[in-house]
Amino acid sequence: MTVETxxxxxxxxxxxxxxxxxxxxAALGRTPTLTELGIFSxxxxxxxxxxxxxxxxxxxxxxxxxxxxxxGENAGAVDIGDGLAAVFKxxxxxxxxxxxxxxxxxxxxxxxxxxxxxxxxxxxALLNSLRFGRLDDPLVRRTMAGVVAGIGGYGNSIGIPTIGxxxxxxESYTGNPLVNVFxxxxxxxxxxxxxxxxxxxxxxxxxxxxxxxDGIHGATMASSEFDDKSAExxxxxxxxxxxxxxxxxxxxxxxxxxxxxxxxxxxxxxxLTCSTCEMASRGxxxxxxxxxxxxQRETGMTPYEIMLSxxxxxxxxxxxxxxxxxxxxxxxxxDLHAVRIGEVTTDHLMRxxxxxxxxxxxxxxxxxxxxxxxRRPMEEPQYLKxxxxxxxxxxxxxxxVREVFTRLLASPEIASKRWVYRQYDHMVRTNTLVLPGMGxxxxxxxxxxxALAMSVDGNGRFVYLDPFIGAQLxxxxxxxxxxxAGALPIGATNCLNFGNPQRPEIMWQFARAVEGMGAACRxxxxxxxxxxxxxxxxxxxxxVLPTPVMGVVGLIENxxxxxxxxxxxxxxxxxxxxxSTDELGGSEYLNVIHxxxxxxxxxxxxxxxxxxxxxxxxxxxxxxxxxxHDCAEGGLAVTLAECCFDVGLGIDVDVPGVExxxxxxxxIATLFGESASRAVISVAPDRAADLxxxxxxxxxxxxxxxxxxxxxxxxxxxxxxxxxxxLAAAERIWSSAIGAYFERKRAIA
Amino acid sequence: MKFAVVxxxxxxxxxxxxxxxxxxxxxxxxxxxxxxxxxxxxxxVILPGGFAHGDYxxxxxxxxxxxxxxxxxxxxxxxxxxxxxxxxxxxxxxxGLLPGAMLRNRGLHFRCEYVHVRVEETDTAFTxxxxxxxxxxxxxxxxxxNYYAEPDVLERLERNRQIVFRYVNAxxxxxxxxxxxxxxxxxxxxxxxARNVVGLMPHPERACELALGSADGRGLFExxxxxxxxxxxxxxxxxxxAAVGVLEQ
Numbered sequence: 002m003t004v005e006t007x008x009x010x011x012x013x014x015x016x017x018x019x020x021x022x023x024x025x026x027a028a029l030g031r032t033p034t035l036t037e038l039g040i041f042s043x044x045x046x047x048x049x050x051x052x053x054x055x056x057x058x059x060x061x062x063x064x065x066x067x068x069x070x071x072x073g074e075n076a077g078a079v080d081i082g083d084g085l086a087a088v089f090k091x092x093x094x095x096x097x098x099x100x101x102x103x104x105x106x107x108x109x110x111x112x113x114x115x116x117x118x119x120x121x122x123x124x125x126a127l128l129n130s131l132r133f134g135r136l137d138d139p140l141v142r143r144t145m146a147g148v149v150a151g152i153g154g155y156g157n158s159i160g161i162p163t164i165g166x167x168x169x170x171x172e173s174y175t176g177n178p179l180v181n182v183f184x185x186x187x188x189x190x191x192x193x194x195x196x197x198x199x200x201x202x203x204x205x206x207x208x209x210x211x212x213x214x215d216g217i218h219g220a221t222m223a224s225s226e227f228d229d230k231s232a233e234x235x236x237x238x239x240x241x242x243x244x245x246x247x248x249x250x251x252x253x254x255x256x257x258x259x260x261x262x263x264x265x266x267x268x269x270x271x272x273l274t275c276s277t278c279e280m281a282s283r284g285x286x287x288x289x290x291x292x293x294x295x296x297q298r299e300t301g302m303t304p305y306e307i308m309l310s311x312x313x314x315x316x317x318x319x320x321x322x323x324x325x326x327x328x329x330x331x332x333x334x335x336d337l338h339a340v341r342i343g344e345v346t347t348d349h350l351m352r353x354x355x356x357x358x359x360x361x362x363x364x365x366x367x368x369x370x371x372x373x374x375x376r377r378p379m380e381e382p383q384y385l386k387x388x389x390x391x392x393x394x395x396x397x398x399x400x401x402v403r404e405v406f407t408r409l410l411a412s413p414e415i416a417s418k419r420w421v422y423r424q425y426d427h428m429v430r431t432n433t434l435v436l437p438g439m440g441x442x443x444x445x446x447x448x449x450x451x452a453l454a455m456s457v458d459g460n461g462r463f464v465y466l467d468p469f470i471g472a473q474l475x476x477x478x479x480x481x482x483x484x485x486a487g488a489l490p491i492g493a494t495n496c497l498n499f500g501n502p503q504r505p506e507i508m509w510q511f512a513r514a515v516e517g518m519g520a521a522c523r524x525x526x527x528x529x530x531x532x533x534x535x536x537x538x539x540x541x542x543x544x545v546l547p548t549p550v551m552g553v554v555g556l557i558e559n560x561x562x563x564x565x566x567x568x569x570x571x572x573x574x575x576x577x578x579x580x581s582t583d584e585l586g587g588s589e590y591l592n593v594i595h596x597x598x599x600x601x602x603x604x605x606x607x608x609x610x611x612x613x614x615x616x617x618x619x620x621x622x623x624x625x626x627x628x629x630h631d632c633a634e635g636g637l638a639v640t641l642a643e644c645c646f647d648v649g650l651g652i653d654v655d656v657p658g659v660e661x662x663x664x665x666x667x668x669i670a671t672l673f674g675e676s677a678s679r680a681v682i683s684v685a686p687d688r689a690a691d692l693x694x695x696x697x698x699x700x701x702x703x704x705x706x707x708x709x710x711x712x713x714x715x716x717x718x719x720x721x722x723x724x725x726x727x728l729a730a731a732e733r734i735w736s737s738a739i740g741a742y743f744e745r746k747r748a749i750a
Numbered sequence: 751m752k753f754a755v756v757x758x759x760x761x762x763x764x765x766x767x768x769x770x771x772x773x774x775x776x777x778x779x780x781x782x783x784x785x786x787x788x789x790x791x792x793x794x795v796i797l798p799g800g801f802a803h804g805d806y807x808x809x810x811x812x813x814x815x816x817x818x819x820x821x822x823x824x825x826x827x828x829x830x831x832x833x834x835x836x837x838x839x840x841x842x843x844x845x846g847l848l849p850g851a852m853l854r855n856r857g858l859h860f861r862c863e864y865v866h867v868r869v870e871e872t873d874t875a876f877t878x879x880x881x882x883x884x885x886x887x888x889x890x891x892x893x894x895x896n897y898y899a900e901p902d903v904l905e906r907l908e909r910n911r912q913i914v915f916r917y918v919n920a921x922x923x924x925x926x927x928x929x930x931x932x933x934x935x936x937x938x939x940x941x942x943x944a945r946n947v948v949g950l951m952p953h954p955e956r957a958c959e960l961a962l963g964s965a966d967g968r969g970l971f972e973x974x975x976x977x978x979x980x981x982x983x984x985x986x987x988x989x990x991x992a993a994v995g996v997l998e999q
Contacts, residue, residue: 150859150860153860154860157801157860157862157891157893158760158762158801158804158805159762160762160763160800160801242804243801243804244759244760244801244803244804244805244806245804247759247760247762247801247804248759248760334783334785335759336759422862423859423861423862423863424859424860424861424862425860425862426860426862426891427862428862428889428891428953428956428962429762429763429766429799429891429956430765430766431766431769431770431955431956431958431959431962433962434961434962436963445961447769560961561961
């Protein structure tokens with residue numbers, strides 16, 4: 002089955018260039034078999050090899066005293082005290098979620114959960130970061146409804162709570178939604194398990210679902226071997242089985258307690274191919290498997306198909322010699338069958354046999370460490386100069402503040418996401434201390450005094466307008482959200498969603514965003530322990546807004562000191578931490594009221610941000626802060642309103658007006674500007690002095706704005722009443738906006 | 751007292767139930783694997799929430815055939831207290847230990863949120879420490895909690911005072927708005943004629959600690975803990991002490 006001459010079209014269908022093919026010839030010293038070509042094509046794909054992004058990712062800070070596992074394994078891990086580790090990672094499932102929203106999103110959840118328990122950790126929390134087009138588009142509603150149901154369908158069934166997340170909307174995501182899923186698990190710090198294969202003669206086991214033809218992308222099909230008519234019906238998107246994964250999860254965690262394992266890895270992207278060669282490469286060993294032993298769901302599957310299948314819920318284990326029976330017994334208990342398909346070797350080769358015949362024999366390093374790395378050309382995009390121009394005066398007479406306020410509350414980006422999160426089981430495992438919609442997700446760590454806060458954030462508009470600052474703002478916001486809960490940020494994971502890296506302006510956006518992310522993480526002392534890159538997010542040549550998403554994990558020493566976003570009691574003092582300036586660039590105000598993505602994003606001073614977060618964490622630990630809410634989309638007015646929602650507590654505040662050069666825009670800039678490094682907190686009156694002293698000591702501006710109470714949202718600017726709305730009416734707009742899109746849809750259908 | 755927490759493949763509230771009775775209420779608790787045929791020396795049985803066997807056919811439809819269910823049925827027949835929460839309630843319906851069936855939620859969405867239920871009966875094994883008419887705030891998390899029963903069954907349930915919990919608003923009023931899933935007669939939980947088996951959709955085990963938002967669910971477990979002392983003469987089938995499979999947490 003050797004392919005004598007590989008045509009350009011075969012290479013193209015495998016996503017390989019002629020140059021890359023030359024490298025394959027050099028690595029093998031001969032012409033590859035078709036199976037080998039398939040193996041190279043998936044391992045050298047952008048998804049597995051990070052060939053365009055690797056040179057940039059290397060610049061990110063990945064170490065620190067708490068880091069137990071940095072990038073390169075299935076997930077990262079940080080020390081959280083009590084001998085425990087938090088194991089976490091974020092991953093994208095964008096393209097499949099557009100093709101088949103329910104299954105695409107569901108299998109995204111399944112994939113990230115496997116990454117966590119593969120490390121020996123019990124998954125205890127999920128978050129997600131989603132991007133869709135505009136909700137008035139029925140296609141977008143269908144996509145969003147499917148994605149939400151899929152995330153719920155998988156997470157609810159397997160019993161891991163989805164405790165938070167974020168959703169944003171922009172037309173650029175219409176044909177390419179973003180579905181980024183984050184999972185966090187807990188393991189003993191010294192029991193973290195690696196994805197390595199070592200020890201010649203140790204058995205390689207396959208366990209979980211049978212292998213089918215799902216997930217083998219049509220584009221990678223080649224030669225007459227695959228012109229079987231059934232091939233045309235084969236789904237490009239995998240189908241998830243959360244029940245199978247639940248069994249795998251419990252069985253694997255039980256096996257991991259036995260000390261019989263050498264290593265374990267899930268079969269995610271590139272399935273059996275990736276798991277075998279990566280494990281062998283990490284362990285400095287070789288690996289030999291026989292595909293005829295692999296449990297198969299369909300008949301007549303070729304070695305090529307078996308190696309490239311992305312069927313879900315499958316794991317590869319390397320078991321210590323002599324311990325095979327222990328492992329088999331545990332899987333039997335869970336009605337799973339562990340099948341021995343090969344063994345670890347010493348020759349540094351990945352050898353694939355089909356019965357007696359060798360169908361592939363490749364040096365493992367050629368597939369992993371020696372995969373191509375590109376430093377792709379970059380160029381500052383043309384659109385930036387024009388997009389940075391923002392003259393408010395040219396937008397005409399300012400829209401009345403009251404109208405802006407209500408329209409922003411009804412904007413899906415700002416409106417309550419209850420319609421979404423109530424479809425997710427967010428309380429199973431009885432650890433959830435802060436429910437979705439009330440701030441960062443917070444779970445307690447049973448058996449300790451501690452709790453973990455986590456948040457995922459990103460703002461595509463800011464990154465579009467300035468990738469360097471935009472990515473910094475994403476780091477700052479995620480960390481600030483965690484700090485608002487009273488947690489010290491201790492680790493991060495990133496998901497980088499960009500367009501086609503072969504376009505120099507996209508590559509420039511990517512590189513600048515990674516630089517910004519690295520600078521912010523270094524300044525805030527938050528190591529990045531892993532993540533995921535998703536490129537080629539575009540439809541018909543138009544890319545999505547560049548969307549790096551940051552997931553930040555924070556540690557709360559005493560779970561009793563957790564802080565939520567909502568006000569707590571009438572009479573409490575409302576304080577704004579941080580400085581407000583005239584910054585409407587890239588704001589939700591411009592987007593909603595004027596349909597513009599323009600200007601320069603808010604400036605960010607990393608030292609001020611660090612100081613603010615310190616005040617938030619310290620203030621919570623000393624129980625000075627009763628509630629804390631990050632000031633983000635929609636600016637100060639929306640933030641203040643959100644602090645009132647869900648608890649029926651109004652406010653009466655007076656805020657200082659910002660200086661602006663745009664005549665007539667002072668109120669808008671004051672109320673809806675999105676200056677970074679700000680938070681609205683509430684403090685009991687008798688603790689206000691202590692809080693102000695703490696802020697002063699850190700050099701953070703703290704402005705007493707007024708008090709909590711009443712049933713109205715009353716905001717004055719420099720003593721002049723600017724907004725006076727009944728709380729109930731404002732809350733109704735905010736809480737019903739997203740559901741209304743879907744109810745309307747049902748009414749029409 | 752000792753609680754047996756039955757673990758089906760796909761159970762996912764088993765650890766929560768164990769945590770609630772063992773660590774919050776300081777009782778003994780043991781996981782019992784569904785392939786076991788004995789409940790051991792259990793004084794009360796909890797069928798936890800989750801997706802037993804994946805619930806791919808119909809919720810609880812496969813779980814009723816698990817070997818342990820014979821022991822659960824015998825235990826219930828002898829008057830032993832059995833509570834089924836969420837998926838556990840669905841299993842009790844499928845196993846015929848409680849009457850009626852579950853439909854998809856009205857609105858067809860999975861719903862996870864706090865609801866209020868009113869205690870309608872206090873002479874069951876799991877509500878004897880509650881007050882009649884007491885309003886409890888507990889979470890729900892289900893896609894199929896729309897309880898249904900044929901008119902004659904429903905009539906019998908009402909007549910025999912077998913409806914234990916109804917969905918109400920915070921003020922304790924039975925309204926359509928307060929019904930999260932469309933259940934007939936706002937039914938959130940029922941009991942059998944002997945009043946020792948209770949099934950409900952809300953999760954009392956998630957509402958045992960104020961730190962999580964509510965401790966209203968404790969009353970259900972306290973009822974059975976207190977009740978057992980009063981009925982020390984009660985005979986529980988001493989299904990032979992075959993080894994009870996203990997799962998580690």
